[in-house]
Amino acid sequence: MATVVQTPFRVLKNDTATFMARIEDHEGTTITQAATSEITYTVFLVDPDDPDNDSAVSGHDDATVTVADAIFDTLQTDDRWTTDSIGYNFRHTLDVNTDLAFLIRGRQYRVVYKLISAAAGSQPVRWAYLGTVV
Numbered sequence: 219m220a221t222v223v224q225t226p227f228r229v230l231k232n233d234t235a236t237f238m239a240r241i242e243d244h245e246g247t248t249i250t251q252a253a254t255s256e257i258t259y260t261v262f263l264v265d266p267d268d269p270d271n272d273s274a275v276s277g278h279d280d281a282t283v284t285v286a287d288a289i290f291d292t293l294q295t296d297d298r299w300t301t302d303s304i305g306y307n308f309r310h311t312l313d314v315n316t317d318l319a320f321l322i323r324g325r326q327y328r329v330v331y332k333l334i335s336a337a338a339g340s341q342p343v344r345w346a347y348l349g350t351v352v
Contacts, residue, residue: 227349231323236311237347238299241333248307249333249343250291256334257283261312261319264326264348272328277317283310283331320351327351 222239229235241249261278265271274280293305310331312319320327326348333343 222343222345227329227347228352229320229327229349231320231351232314232318233320234312234314235320235329235349236298236309237329237331238306239308239331239345240293240301240304240306241308241343241345243335243343248293249289249335250307251285251289252291253336254285254289254333255336257285257288257310257331259283259310259312259329259331262328262330263322264328266326275317275319275321275327278312278319323351325351 222241227235227237243249243253258280259278260280261275262272263275265273288308288310290307290309293307294309295303295305298309299306308331312329314320327350328346328348330344330346335343
């Protein structure tokens with residue numbers, strides 16, 4: 219199973235958010251651009267009464283992320299990453315120029331990423347961020 223180290227988030231209403239993670243394959247090796255064939259994400263509005271009834275946000279449902287823009291072949295340790303001193307190899311900023319993602323103040327949203335490995339027969343890596351709009 220792959221390992222993902224990530225950070226929680228808070229975002230202003232109608233603003234964008236940047237998501238970072240350190241992603242390792244099942245052998246503990248950090249993923250690279252060459253090892254990644256596809257990345258997609260979906261933003262869900264969390265249903266506070268029924269966690270099985272989250273709804274995808276229009277324009278952010280199974281959206282494609284350009285691998286070369288989001289995956290780093292070496293770990294990054296800039297000031298944006300405060301989780302640990304090891305660093306991150308995934309960073310993606312949601313594009314909200316056409317479709318806003320975080321529309322309702324006080325509500326929780328879940329952003330789910332799916333990474334498809336370039337290796338044949340491997341399982342996709344999925345991870346999620348849960349955050350609140352302020």
